Amino acid sequence: MDLVQACPDTVCRQAIGCNGVFPCPAIYMNLGDTLTVTFTNNLLQPTSVHWHGILQLNSVEMDGAGIITQCEIKPGASFTYTFTPAQSGTYWYHSHSSTQYVDGLRGSLVIFNPANTFVYQYQSLVELYDWYHSPTSVLLPAYLASLTGDEPVPESILLNGVGQFGCTTCPYSQIQVPQNSVIRLRLVNQAAMAIISFSIDGHQLTVIEVDGVEVNPATFDVVRLNAAQRYSVLVTANQPVGTYLMRAEMDPTVFASPPVNPMALGNFVVVAGNVPVSPTPVVTQPLLTPVVLSGNPIIPPTITNPLAIPFIESPTVLSPLVPNPPPPSTTTYPVELTFAPSILHAGANRGFLNGIHFTPPVTPVASFLEYIRANVPLPIGVNSRTFNLNEVVDIYLFNNDPGEHPFHLHGHTFWVIGMGNIDDGPYQGQPLNLVAPVVRDTASVNANSWLVLRIRFNNPGVWAFHCHIDWHLENGLLLVAVVSPRDVRRRLGTPPALQVCP
Structure with missing residues (x-):
């Protein structure tokens, strides 16, 4: 864990990176694998790393909640997390010390299950989070001293580590998908505070996973994620060959004043033929690596009435695919x-x-x-x-x-x-x-x-x-x-x- 210079939305600031890289890399593993990660703290403050959504059955000491399950990792010291998750799905890791994850100490964790329930040919991560141009060492004391309790307002939002702030030709993150194929997008909201709505122009999103739990498929135009929530969605690239915008938008009503740049855009490119893929342990669903392209004009949204996911209004919407009725409470x-x-x-x-x-x-x-x-x-x-x-x-x-x-x-x-x-x-x-x-x-x-x-x-x-x-x-x-x-x-x-x- 290091301090690095980061310019994700054209504005540069000091941020926390991993192995000298910002944003921190995603971790991929198979169900049944043992994960071993050593974090060396090159920061000036103590730290810890929580594995969000990992149950840590019989391994509470690996949960990574600073002060609660472990002593924090002091500057210059190292700590090794090792555990074998008995679960698959979409998760993430982040600092559980002060507000360090807001400064960059966060990344996704994907556990593949070779026995896939759903049919798709490709998959890709979509990491979403709010972004502040000032470090939390400035923002947090001001917030805690506030008589109003108004939280800091982020300047920007990032989609796969890329945002567009104050420019019309900022780079976009891009995902290429062969026409008529099905891709699984693993949406992860790693925000400090923002509620983020995600959509793709001309395409619907079929939710198949909620916080690591496979669910009965339900289709929406827009998926709404609060901080720390995850959804996997299937997207069929059934439109003509071309470029369609991915839109990630913060809910402005969450903040005392609206963010300057509440939306990040990316390119969902439907192509003819195959696309290059990254190696992945699950060979039947290659992992697409988002790339960054420059020179894209800002395009206004086309979706004016986003749908919020109805969490429990119906017993069949987003219910677990494998029946798991709750036991009686005591x-x-x-x-x-x-x-x-x-x-x-x-x-x-x-x-x-x-x-x-x-x-x-x-x-x-x-x-x-x-x-x-x-x-x-x-x-x-x-x-x-x-x-x-x-x-x-x-x-x-x-x-x-x-x-x-x-x-x-x-x-x-x-x-x-x-x-x-x-x-x-x-x-x-x-x-x-x-x-x-x-x-x-x-x-x-x-x-x-x-x-x-x-x-x-x-x-x-x-x-x-x-x-x-x-x-x-x-x-x-x-x-x-x-x-x-x-x-x-x-x-x-x-x-x-x-x-x-x-």
Whole structure:
């Protein structure tokens, strides 16, 4: 991990790269492979790397949540992550220390399953994220000192690491597809905050995967992704040979003021004959490598009424392809999200879950996982709750805020069994979807509304549950789920004393 010079949208700034490259590379592996990655921290601050969506069954110590599951990697030090995922699909990795992933420490992780369910001839990644021209070392302190709580507004948006800011001949990312072939696009929203809508002119998108879970296919004109969410879509190149625009657009209503450049464009090129491909472990679906072309004029959008994916309005829309009905719940856990001025922070706006602002130790003595191993209470200020192994819990999340929030749970997926509309207020006993709800690891709660998640806590460990707007994570919207601490100690052992960070 290094500081590098990056100019992804023609504006240059210092960013975080991997092996001297920005953006950080994607990682590809097969189901059943063991992944081993060593990160050497050449930054000036401690870091950690989380593998978003990887369940880490019996490997909580590899989750990569700084302070929670590991001591952070100090400048000049190295840490090796090694694990064998028992899952396939589209995931990503990113720093879980401060706001480093906003500065560039992020990349995609794709786990191929040779036993493909769906038929397609090609596949490609589509990485989407908001981009700031100032480093977060400037933006974060200003945000945390703000009395209004207005989040930093990104200047731009990137599609596969390329954006167009303040110019009419900026380069585009390009994907070439043979005419009448089917390509799988793996969409990954790696944004700090932006909700991004993705579309391709003249083509429809058939969703087949949600956060690593294969789903019954559903076709849309536009796919809407909140921060940290992923979708795989099949696109049939059934239009005449030519160039069609890929459009990635931020929802401007998310921000206090609209972004200067809310859209990134790319070229989806339908060609006659074959196209060059990159090597991939799955030889039947070659991996197309996006290339960058220059000299493309900015073209206004042609889609004026994008469709938002209906997550759970119908029991058949985006339901798991392999039936996975939720078990009966035994416990309810209400969680209320609020923002309010904090006396302890000079009146600045702070985030609270159930009235608790998550405050990590200023100088971490040990990771929270080590506290659990040593059977020592977690530090004061840690918002936590303990669950029994295989306990089935309904989390009733009430968002008492005029903004939408994507929530992610480490180490687990959940059933999204209920979701209120904007301004519905708290849950009032509305019917829940227990037939075939969406299963995912990151779900959005609407503004001034509610969300019900059913979770089977079947993975012993200490797991973060937090808003994936990175500014909000740093502002206290995190709680810790401690699952079966006895089983954690049984697997990892009980040290004679608390193992402190080096």
